[in-house]
Amino acid sequence: MHKKLFFAIVSVFILIKPGLAQTDYNNVPDVTGKIFINDVYLKQYNPDTFLIHDILIDNGIIKNIAPAMEAPFDARIIEGDSIYAYSAFIDAFSHTGIPQPERRQQRPDVQFRGFPPNDIAGITPEKMAFKDIKANDKSIAALRKSGFAVSHVVPRGNMLPGQGCIISLKGDSVEDMILDESSSCLFQLSGARGVYPSTVIAVMAKWRELNRQAELYSANNKSYALDPVSKERPVMNSVLDALVPVVENRRRVFSHAQSNKDVYRSLVLQSELGYDVVLSNVRRVEPAIEALSQDKMHIILSAELPDAVKEDKKKEKGNEESAKEESDPRREALLERKKESIKEFESQAALLESKDVRFAFSMMDVKATDLKANLERMIAAGLSEQAAMNALTINAAEILGLEKICGSLEKGKMANLFLSTGPYLDKESSIKYSIVEGHVEEYEIRKKKRASSNSDNSIEGTWSFSIDVMGDLNTGKIVITKEADQYEVNIINDATPDDPRPCSDISFEYGTLSLSLIVPYEDGDLPVQLSLDIDQDSFNGTATIGQLGSFPIEGSKISSPEN
């Protein structure tokens, strides 16, 4: 009896479940496919002048751009008053949407490391990057939020990881997003771990061998197709199959060439094998610039820059020992060379512009949120604003062969654009809407720290913190109170809850809370300086702990003052 009841219940569930899925509430279509952006600033053919125009989007396409149009009755209207429209950016080279693989086991399990299977050797040119993309990967939304609408996504891996694809950064499934499922063949100079080809010399040799093998494979197949009588049947080879379009120059090779040496090695292969190579994620073009401009190469420059050298804060502390180090002329000279080196990285884009080399940007190694700051540094190093914007839009479109469908604000192109609260490159502006193929996403504009930080009671309360000091995770609470315009801060480590540590030298300016305290450490005490950037209910910052160094610290607000 009981058994029967159980089965009845189970079968009801089995029946109901598919029924529930019939309406997908997570995937409600837009009410209208029409969007009308009213009176927005934009640049069209003249790069120097902003016009005030309306933009009409219909089903993902820019229907019209003109002044004083009439909004269709069924359009969603976005008031463009004092906001700026830009053609959305194109990321010319990255792993967007492909999650980081879990760490591989230490050593691949192969019988003979001289002849590993192709997937372990890193030779899988037949693999398609789009199969690794997860439509809900957060890197996609992050790029979109920074103004991007299209990515050229290449697979992860070693020597020949597979074929890149072009995706639109919006969609419910990967199929939805694909603009071109096979747009490129990725080549990298990195060897496989512990198996052939493990070094750059073997990678170069293997490339030459595969090239010749693919040519012969194609010739043999053609000969057999023409007349198979008395001929040995050519055996199918999926690696060579994928390389035939490459050697016949029907699929372009994107060579991952970060360093100057990688650039030259890629050029060797280009001239030896006759490929049309796009140098990708390049960080240094300068030594090879004459050759690159001579041959009208296409370059995908990395949008990443090395961190600026931090000016030593010790100077201000007046610590005698460090003051002595500072005045060491050899040390100064080394620091100077580092700074020069960073300047060289910053000036690569300007150099490409001055030599008239067409370039786009790769977002492979850079956080989307750092893009604008890096562009500012490149512009300070001589890149024109227009060239920076072109690299992110029309040049990228042309390098990827997408100029008919995107890369500029034009009638008939995909409705890929973003709306910014001011000219994009202004420090104070931020992106308010991103529109990818007509799908609108609106972002909350955070008030600038400068404005919010002066509101007095914003940081009072109890905050949590966590900091990893050389593998030792410390957590606890920061209690901030304020009396008569003076902050009081106590820090309580969870390990020693009965020993709250009072802080001194407390200041809170422009959203940054600075303070110092003494903490117990082994047999003595250590001075600690904290500098916390507070952003509403959370903070990030650094803790400088005695001579141990600086460590990142983060936390969030637990509660406001109890009164």
Place this chain on the structure above:
Amino acid sequence: MKTLHIYFFVFFVFGLISAQSETGDVLIKNGTLITITDGVKENTDLLIKNGKIDKIGKNISTGDVNTVDATGMYVMPGIIDAHSHIAIDAVNEGTNPNTAEVWVGDALDPYDINIYRALAGGVTISHAMHGSANAIGGQCETIKHRWGIMNPEEMRMEGAVRTIKFALGENPMRVHGEGGRIMPATRMGVEQVFRNAFSEAQEYMKAWEDYNNGKSDMAPEYNIRMEAVSDILKGDLMIHCHSYRADEILMLMNVLRDFGVEKICFQHVNEGFKVAPELAEFGAYASVFSDWWAYKFEVYYSTAYNSAILTKNGVITSINSDSRELIRHLYHEAAKSQRYGGLTDNEALRLITLNPAIQLGIDDRVGSLEKGKDGDVVIFDKHPLSVYAIPQMTFVDGVVRFDINSDPADMRIEVDPNETMPAFMEAVDHEHDDSCLQGLNELLFDK
């Protein structure tokens, strides 16, 4: 207008990655010239024009050529190191006992500070070699120390003979036998790797010959490794073989006789003194250490008289560094052949100039001070075989690449913006390096 034409012509000829390197003019006045091939000439001038030695004689006067006063100094041809691993990003592709297809010329590193340090020791050319992990290692590259250039293509010594590294004994046995559980686990196995490779290459060449002659319709599978081994059999690729023990040296010469390979340079050759007449009879070359041994079992039976014994037996012998530290004082290493073996000044200096040039197939271009040869020259303040000698200036193709008096302290070409410690502070100590096994830590020890 004329220069413009020449400019375009150059680009057409050399194409995109033109490997055209800079040449210079210089007049070195009044030095003691150690010519190697034509005795020692005191108070003599040497004129280099467009990178080539143009004139040797007294009181040469030219227009406005850059002049260096070498009064009281010694001028000798740039030192040549026939065995080194500097300036390359990869030394060993240790994944297979035969990797004849790989080529360190694909991994040249113009930024390696050891190039500059070698120049400071008067070394203008080195033979950048593949390591000794594999019985048949990779192809090597002879490079000129044109410090300051950033295009790896410009480092190559154009016209040098193509060379390939072989290795006998413990290294390939350890890496593949012990480390990979495959042949060669013994010295017998090492021999068999060579015999197998040569036999397979003969079959490979035959298959292609048949296809090219129309005897078969379908192209055989292209194998770049067999292509390289075939080049050895055809005499287009010269073997430089890492070797220590006399029995193995004889073994390899027998293998080569069986397959008709005529040219070989043995490297290290610590027991070469035992088989010097046999080496001379074969026409084999030897490139040795002055007095470095006992760093593994097969390298105990050694003598500092090795270079002298080989020389006296008519074997063309050189002294090499195989080390980024030794490369800085090869003139000291050559001097040791006088202390042990009593070679003459000229015989001793030939060990680091003309003889290595012969072994690398570049003796028509470098290795001695002769009209028409490359302007690769080093100026010493004392006689180069004196223990007090210090190189003052080093020229490559007539261009000053080292100048002890005017080079700045930090000669690095590129600085890593994220470096925490300058790269040049890394320890340099050849006793603790086995540079022939570079890059193998992962294969050998990371299990």
